[in-house]
Amino acid sequence: MQLEYRRAPGTERCPDEGLLREELARQLGYDPVAPEAALQTKALVFRGPSREVHAAMELHDAEGSITWSRHLVAYNDDCRELVMNMALSLRVALDPSLQVQPAPAPLPAPAPPVEAAAGAPARPSGPGISVGLAGAAVFGILPDTTAGTALHVALRYPSFSLGLEGHFQWPAAVQIDRSGLVTTWLAAASAIPCSQIRRLFACAFVSIGVVETSGSNIELVDTPSLWLATGPRAGVEMPFSDRISVQLYGDLVLRLTEFRIEGPSGVLWAPPASGGLVGFRVDFHLHPRREAPARRAPVARGASAPH
Numbered sequence: 001m002q003l004e005y006r007r008a009p010g011t012e013r014c015p016d017e018g019l020l021r022e023e024l025a026r027q028l029g030y031d032p033v034a035p036e037a038a039l040q041t042k043a044l045v046f047r048g049p050s051r052e053v054h055a056a057m058e059l060h061d062a063e064g065s066i067t068w069s070r071h072l073v074a075y076n077d078d079c080r081e082l083v084m085n086m087a088l089s090l091r092v093a094l095d096p097s098l099q100v101q102p103a104p105a106p107l108p109a110p111a112p113p114v115e116a117a118a119g120a121p122a123r124p125s126g127p128g129i130s131v132g133l134a135g136a137a138v139f140g141i142l143p144d145t146t147a148g149t150a151l152h153v154a155l156r157y158p159s160f161s162l163g164l165e166g167h168f169q170w171p172a173a174v175q176i177d178r179s180g181l182v183t184t185w186l187a188a189a190s191a192i193p194c195s196q197i198r199r200l201f202a203c204a205f206v207s208i209g210v211v212e213t214s215g216s217n218i219e220l221v222d223t224p225s226l227w228l229a230t231g232p233r234a235g236v237e238m239p240f241s242d243r244i245s246v247q248l249y250g251d252l253v254l255r256l257t258e259f260r261i262e263g264p265s266g267v268l269w270a271p272p273a274s275g276g277l278v279g280f281r282v283d284f285h286l287h288p289r290r291e292a293p294a295r296r297a298p299v300a301r302g303a304s305a306p307h
Helices: 017-028 079-094
Strands: 002-005 042-049 054-060 066-074 128-139 145-157 160-176 179-199 201-217 226-239 244-255 261-263 264-267 274-286
Touching: 002 017, 017 079, 042 079, 066 079, 079 179, 128 160, 145 179, 145 274, 160 201, 179 226, 201 244, 226 274
Parallel strands: 002 042
Antiparallel strands: 042 054, 054 066, 128 145, 128 274, 145 160, 160 179, 179 201, 201 226, 226 244, 244 274, 261 264
């Protein structure tokens, strides 16, 4: 038979054609691959939306008709085991003596063609979970530009995520007159739904928290400390592996509650209606546990092919 073995983007680290041929030859006792053979085998290895690894295989006769097909999935990201199972399935298809006659049962749904397999992977069993640590430069919110840190947790689907973020803006100080010093910090929690297309994402957020102000050598008037804000977020995500990615993003912060620094003589400082931040976050992806490792290909009745 002729063998066409392809690895889609994202599966470059999976074994190449050599392992499939080696294992197939070991099981059959001979190498069935011959460039001039009439029978042709097409095999494609590709990743699904939750990083599971798929394999789609077809046997074509001399006229190009599909005489046999299989679709295997490895949920444990073990490409080598998947290729070994591919060899076992092909062995059964090529050697009629290995066929077994199972009890009558409903026929399984046909596997997708090799050309369409990458576009129709199996549906994941649940969302992924990511945990991230972020740093940011914050401006227009506190009296001076300051640094911020955040802890981010999200449920992630292929094109949508829902995140919760705890954010702390480090104290910013502003000098009043010559001796007075006012220090302000902010802590808030945010709900952040996002939509993602490839590496680009757009989000909206709602934040609630507290703003605390203290003074040195100056008398301050108590002002409301509730912080409520909303706004958009946009950025780009750069994956480094299945488990780690980096995000660069920017927020436009629209303040919904009144906030000011006030002394006995009047308002000492009031923020603008909007501010912003530029952030950098490292995400660690925790994928959902799957029900089983790579599936052994079922043996179909009569699905044999000549040598």
